[in-house]
Amino acid sequence: xxxxxxxxxxxxxxxxxxxxVTTYGRIAAMTDGATPRLVARxxxxxxxxxxxxxxxxxxxxxxxxxxxxxxxxxxxxVAEGVLFDTRGRVxxxxxxx
DNA sequence: CCCATGACTAGAC
DNA sequence: GGTCTAGCCATGG
Numbered sequence: 001x002x003x004x005x006x007x008x009x010x011x012x013x014x015x016x017x018x019x020x021v022t023t024y025g026r027i028a029a030m031t032d033g034a035t036p037r038l039v040a041r042x043x044x045x046x047x048x049x050x051x052x053x054x055x056x057x058x059x060x061x062x063x064x065x066x067x068x069x070x071x072x073x074x075x076x077x078v079a080e081g082v083l084f085d086t087r088g089r090v091x092x093x094x095x096x097x
Numbered sequence: 098c099c100c101a102t103g104a105c106t107a108g109a110c
Numbered sequence: 111g112g113t114c115t116a117g118c119c120a121t122g123g
Contacts, residue, residue, distance in 0.1 A: 001120060024105055035118060036105040043104055060106060067104035087111090 001041065005034050009042045016056045019081045020096035023060050040065065056096075062089045 008031040016022050024036035034042075043054050044067075055073040057065075064070045074084070082094055 025107095028105090035120095037103070037118060038105095038120070040104045041120070054104085057104075059104085065104040069104080073104090 001034075001038055005031060005038065006042050008032060009034055009039055010046075010052060013043075013052050013054070013057065016053055016096050018053070018056075019094070021056045021058050021062075021077065021082060021090055021094050022096045023058055023062075024065070025060050026095075026097075027057065036060075058090060062092065062095075064088070 009027060012027050012030050024039045027039045028034040028036045039057070043057060046052060046054060055069075055076040059065050064073055077090070078084070082090060084090060
């Protein structure tokens with residue numbers, strides 16, 4: 001993907017506050033042309049050792065996306081106060097912006 | 098070039 | 111609420 005688009009995606013990601021979450025679609029909508037799939041790809045391709053809050057990105061249905069790091073993602077969100085309901089969904093008022 | 102593959106989504110049942 | 115489907119579009123074979 002275009003480096004400029006990736007940069008937009010990661011810049012927005014870096015602005016998601018602790019204790020809040022956002023969705024692939026919302027990030028995509030804030031960029032100049034990215035789609036949810038591209039946002040997902042950008043996260044998947046993040047280099048090891050980065051400090052971006054990749055775990056604050058969830059799906060439009062407020063569930064964790066289907067990927068290998070979902071368990072760690074849930075732990076890290078809970079660790080900063082994001083609670084899940086009995087069906088595994090994040091409360092709507094945790095969404096950013 | 099064609100085809101399959103996704104950390105997805107909106108809409109239809 | 112859940113499941114399916116078509117759309118999505120860069121990427122790699």
